[in-house]
Amino acid sequence: MPVPEPQFDELYREIILDHFRRPRNQGKLPNPTQHAEGLNPVCGDEIVLDLAVRGGTIEDIAFSGMGCSISQSTASLLTERVKGSTLEEAEQVVAGMNAMLVDGAPPARELGDLEALQGVAKFPVRVKCALLSCKVLEEGIDEARNGTEAKETNS
Numbered sequence: 001m002p003v004p005e006p007q008f009d010e011l012y013r014e015i016i017l018d019h020f021r022r023p024r025n026q027g028k029l030p031n032p033t034q035h036a037e038g039l040n041p042v043c044g045d046e047i048v049l050d051l052a053v054r055g056g057t058i059e060d061i062a063f064s065g066m067g068c069s070i071s072q073s074t075a076s077l078l079t080e081r082v083k084g085s086t087l088e089e090a091e092q093v094v095a096g097m098n099a100m101l102v103d104g105a106p107p108a109r110e111l112g113d114l115e116a117l118q119g120v121a122k123f124p125v126r127v128k129c130a131l132l133s134c135k136v137l138e139e140g141i142d143e144a145r146n147g148t149e150a151k152e153t154n155s
Ligand code: ZN
Pocket: 040, 043, 044, 045, 067, 068, 069, 070, 071, 129
């Protein structure tokens, strides 16, 4: 059964298509500190994230995977948004995405260009596509936190 395509405002559509056609931060990192991946079986989306976290800051991030335009463009937008952010800031971005797409809240300021995905909220099936990279990022953040805690306990 075909999944319905969300309709977007022209500007938002342009941003999403641009990130789908020319994804930012696509690939692998040479020396990631964290690696996380996730699947959205409903749509067949797959997202793999490499993170380089140092001193509580996401110094570098890259994604790979495959799937629909929403899942891939969200990963591109999300990695662009959180690159150089602290783990706390990245968590706020993920929380803002959940609020916008699950609760239907207006886009939080932290989201930046990710607000282009607001129209996805009307399509519950596609919300999973957009939230996939957010879930994977959350996992990476958790791992980075635990890694830091482990190190501090040892020293
Ligand atoms: Zn999808």
